[in-house]
Amino acid sequence: MALKGKTAVVTGAALGIGKAITEILLQNGAKVTLLDINETAGKTLKEALNKQYGEERSLFFECNVESEEQIKAAFQSTVDTFRGIDIVCNNAGILNEKQWEKTVSVNVMGLIRVSYVALEYMNKLNGGKGGTVINVASVAGLTPVPACPVYTATKHAVVGFTRAMAAASSASGYGLRFNAVCPSLVKTDLIASLMDNLGQFSHLAYATQCSSVQRAMNPSEIAECVFELVTDKAKNGEILMKEASMKKYMTFPTLI
Ligand SMILES: NC(=O)C1=CN([C@@H]2O[C@H](COP(=O)(O)OP(=O)(O)OC[C@H]3O[C@@H](n4cnc5c(N)ncnc54)[C@H](O)[C@@H]3O)[C@@H](O)[C@H]2O)C=CC1
């Protein structure tokens, strides 16, 4: 029960990787607030979690990471109910090269928006008690995915934002750790609908995929990485790449 007494907020929690992250946090004793735009899936999952863990262990709010108002309301309700927030997992994300502005809005602006609200509640300099933020990026944040240049750009942004926030936090004493996980392919709806959501570079999907992609992983394999980053207090500014056969903490060049 490594997380007994801790409270987590997970975005995009109703399905896929977010659902697996929610489950591993609950299994390890945390209370979890689930945020998602999919009300039906969110309520269905909440009912199942009530039966397994008890009603008092989780909350679900319909919440779009594109809305500051909805995020703030969800964080405030979490604090009112659970008396604090220790863990925030920025998992909500989409892959849609046709609606590329929306992809930037959700994957980058949404993740930054949630992180800044998290800072308001958790920053030790504001009277918060610190904690940890885990961002779900992608291998597309480390290497170009030619079929998805906009998705690639958003996930590179997540990696950069995570590292900069980690450095800012340790320089300024926010008491918050920022880390990210970069999965390769995971069996979720995002991948099931991939071909419908590619844009003008969709002709590049087949060839690249065949040459490089390994076994698609189960969402629980990514949740285990998130759990590692949540519980290892030595980790700040780390980018953990996860593929089917291996995981690896990335190293980056230092410029100064
Ligand atoms: N499936 C994969 O192969 C990989 C996924 N990822 C990343 O993992 C994260 C989760 O992806 P999956 O579980 O695969 O996707 P998914 O499509 O299965 O689930 C995403 C969840 O996020 C919710 N969501 C979407 N937009 C939202 C918004 N604006 N506000 C709040 N919730 C929203 C959806 O309703 C859904 O429940 C994403 O950030 C994705 O980019 C990273 C690497 C690989």
Ligand SMILES: CCCCCC(=O)/C=C/[C@H]1[C@H](O)CC(=O)[C@@H]1CCCCCCC(=O)O
């Ligand atoms: C998003 C899948 C596109 C598949 C086609 C493609 O361009 C593959 C590129 C591979 C590149 O050569 C090296 C890789 O690791 C890429 C495949 C892995 C992409 C996983 C992205 C998963 C995600 O974040 O949704």
